[in-house]
Amino acid sequence: MPKARRALVRLLLAGGAAAVLLYTEGQWESRSGGLMLVADLLNRPELLLGAALAALIAAAWLGDRRTAVRTATRAVTVTAGVVFLLGVLAAHKVSAAETRSRETAPARPELALVVVHRSYATAPKDNDDWQVLLEVGAGWSGRRWSLAQIGRAPDDARLVEASWTGRDQITVVTDSYRRVFNLDQDTGEPVEAR
Template identity: 30%
Template sequence: MAAGRRRTVRALLALVGLMVLAQVVGWYATDRGGLVLIQELDRPADWAAASVLALTTAVMVGAKDATVKSLVLALVVVLAFVTIPLHQFAEVGWKVTERQQSPVHAERRLVVEQGLDMIDPVWMVYLEQGGGLGERRWHLGYFNGDSDASALVDAAWDGPDRIRLVQGGGQVEVIELAPDGSPRGSA
């Protein structure tokens, strides 16, 4: 393989490594109340598609044998035809249905998003704090409406540093917030 093609293949493989690292960093920030800007990196389907494209390009540039190139290209096309419809079918389609500002801390907001998972409604509740590039987000709970008992009925501030989440079955979860705004638990 010529030196130029070898450099291109190495650069593409390094790019795949960076994409994997970006996904891991985004996932880590999402679970730990990290900056929203970094949480946006948590997009596994997008990173996987970009990685497959980069790896396919690396094979096309690096391989000399036309049979290898044809087999890899055929495999990628088959994968695309299988995974793209599955990805579209599994997409929840989140929409913000409620946003409440804290009664005391103006920079804190309780946010409820609702989506549809197959045929059942689902809710995601989180706490946002700050704004702009410094905005942080903590996930407080995920509720599946496959039964009335597990559906989210109410999410509200229960004081300056407390959030109350109520399910259809009457279960009440109160989440205390630390002075820095981070939750001391989740539902």
């Protein structure tokens, strides 16, 4: 294999590995308390995993010159590409219409209560779900905390209200429970009141 071609294959493999690592970091920061800007930028499976797969497919096609290995590699990578594409198309088909409401804390503009409502066109109305989030700060240091995930199954609770009930307190009310969260004065981290 010519030197330039070998360098291109190595570059494609490194690029594919980097895309997977970036996506992994985005997934990690999507957890409760993670850095919201990093999560928003890097938790993109279609873009980053698609780019990684494309780089690996290109590296496989340009790589090994032996016929049997090349044929097997191409078959596996093309199959993986088709499966990934079908998964992306299926995910978009069942994607939800999403609305967000945002309310800043009384006298604390760095804190925001966010309620995300997802309505699925392919599911009955009872399958809507809500996610209640607290966003603390902005930019690279801003964090996002998950307070409640409501309504994943037909027999789950339904959100009635999520609101600021004090300068450092959030109350989430559903048709079956009420949860109160107090915020840490320094970090803004929510702690459920017992």
